[in-house]
Amino acid sequence: MTRAENVYRxxxxxxxxxxxxxxxxxxELKSGHPMMVDADPHPNGNILLARYPSIEHEPGKPxxxxxxxxxxxxxxxxxxxxxxxYRSHFASCPHADRWRKTNAARHAKNGSRR
Known part of the structure; x- marks a missing residue:
């Protein structure tokens, strides 16, 4: 398989x-969540990437x-x-904690209580 820069944006x-x-x-589902993945494969990676060209997308967009x-x-x-x-970028980003939402903040944003 080719490296990420030859396949993905x-x-x-x-x-x-x-x-x-x-x-x-x-x-393909509305429940899909965005995820940043390191661009280079990782020896301890646990994420498989695949393109889904059959999914509708805007022309000119990846x-x-x-x-x-x-x-x-x-x-x-x-x-x-x-x-x-590959591995999640949260596993390698030195600033991951700045972007990580706490459960309390997540529920407050969604208006739910747990």
């Missing part, structure tokens, strides 16, 4: 300027990239099949 993290790929978990977080039992099989795995 690379941007820079607004906090640390590292090269990242914006992905979506479950892009095709959504789906991020699938692999469970420990799936990682060895994915690598054996020749897949390259």
């Amino acid at each position: 690379i941007v820079n993290c607004r906090s640390c300027s590292a090269r990242v790929i914006w992905t979506v978990t479950n892009p 095709v959504p990239v789906r991020a699938t977080v692999m469970r420990p039992g799936q990682i060895a099989g994915a690598r054996a099949d020749g897949n390259v795995l």
